[in-house]
Amino acid sequence: MVARDFANTTQDDTVMVPHVTQLPVFDGIGDDECWEEVEWQTLGQVWIPYGEFVLSDDFSGRYKAVWNYDTNLLYLLVEIRDDVLVDGYRPGDDNYPDFDVLEIFIDEDRSGGLHRIDYGDENAENAFSYHIALDFPEVGETTETFAAMDIAGFWERVDYADHFEHFILRRYEHKLVYEMALKVYDDTYDHDNPEASRVQLTPDKIMGFTMAYCDNDDKEAYPPRREKFYGSVWVPEYAYNSHWKNADYFGVMKLIDESGLVSAEDKIASVVPGDFRLMQNYPNPFNSSTTIEYHLPEASNVRLTVYDVTGREVSVLVNERQSGGYHSVSWNASGFATGVYIFKLQAGEFSTTMKSVLIK
Ligand SMILES: [Ca+2]
Ligand SMILES: [Ca+2]
Ligand SMILES: [Ca+2]
Numbered sequence: 001m002v003a004r005d006f007a008n009t010t011q012d013d014t015v016m017v018p019h020v021t022q023l024p025v026f027d028g029i030g031d032d033e034c035w036e037e038v039e040w041q042t043l044g045q046v047w048i049p050y051g052e053f054v055l056s057d058d059f060s061g062r063y064k065a066v067w068n069y070d071t072n073l074l075y076l077l078v079e080i081r082d083d084v085l086v087d088g089y090r091p092g093d094d095n096y097p098d099f100d101v102l103e104i105f106i107d108e109d110r111s112g113g114l115h116r117i118d119y120g121d122e123n124a125e126n127a128f129s130y131h132i133a134l135d136f137p138e139v140g141e142t143t144e145t146f147a148a149m150d151i152a153g154f155w156e157r158v159d160y161a162d163h164f165e166h167f168i169l170r171r172y173e174h175k176l177v178y179e180m181a182l183k184v185y186d187d188t189y190d191h192d193n194p195e196a197s198r199v200q201l202t203p204d205k206i207m208g209f210t211m212a213y214c215d216n217d218d219k220e221a222y223p224p225r226r227e228k229f230y231g232s233v234w235v236p237e238y239a240y241n242s243h244w245k246n247a248d249y250f251g252v253m254k255l256i257d258e259s260g261l262v263s264a265e266d267k268i269a270s271v272v273p274g275d276f277r278l279m280q281n282y283p284n285p286f287n288s289s290t291t292i293e294y295h296l297p298e299a300s301n302v303r304l305t306v307y308d309v310t311g312r313e314v315s316v317l318v319n320e321r322q323s324g325g326y327h328s329v330s331w332n333a334s335g336f337a338t339g340v341y342i343f344k345l346q347a348g349e350f351s352t353t354m355k356s357v358l359i360k
């Protein structure tokens, strides 16, 4: 038995997440070309009980992350080694996920604060927390059926499984391999209209991110009981049991693009896009100015306008004929009040809107 002392280690450095053009094959096997390009990140920082050692025969875990501009997805490969696998959660069950559960915490704009839909506080949903629970398949088999719960207020649960464009878990004897593709949403997230708050991933984007594994090793215990959390970041003692619900303690992830193929400038210089499209503005939320990118597959009469929540037009950003291609415009909102604003793109017969939040 080898005890590794993580009490004096910390992973507060920013995790660099490279852009890849070769996408993973979702089969629960991590031999894809894109995974070869990136370093493993540790999943071995214990925080419950605080300060305990990680025993290598009890648990080891690690993950890799990459992203792609065109699919607009964050890809994760996770490898867990656990001496005793305890499953039991099925989507739709009403049980608290006290089994072997993978957790993913993501804060798109690194705003910090609570992840929960908290007692009617509209500002509380600043980050997402996914408790991934499922029934483990037989050794050598895979499953794509899972729950990705967040827990709000008192025992109120919401399953965000639809935030995962792809998900697969393959089970080995004492090892689990997950391959996942995650959509990223901002703080304006509305469960009834999630696409409105979907965020375009871009080079140099910085997000709050932590991954954790809750280890339960007692199959007989009823009710099931988790013994330890192993996280990708070290947490200060005063915060060790708040980490799952408070994005202030998340780690930092930065999207990078070393291929140089997808910067905004190169997009403009490259081929004409296939469809009309209005991208999510960035940054969003923003506090003075923000950039809006839109795609025109052909020369069009373009009108890009800004409305406030009452439907009043407050600004006209573009009103002219433009060539086909990738366009962007910035909006300086220094004279406008905090609130939700709607961008409306009209290009020929095409029309669409996108929601944004200005915070002073
Ligand atoms: Ca694969
Ligand atoms: Ca274990
Ligand atoms: Ca946030």
Ligand SMILES: [Ca+2]
Pocket (backbone or CB within 6 Å): 082, 083, 084, 085, 086, 100, 215, 216, 217
């Ligand atoms: Ca276990």
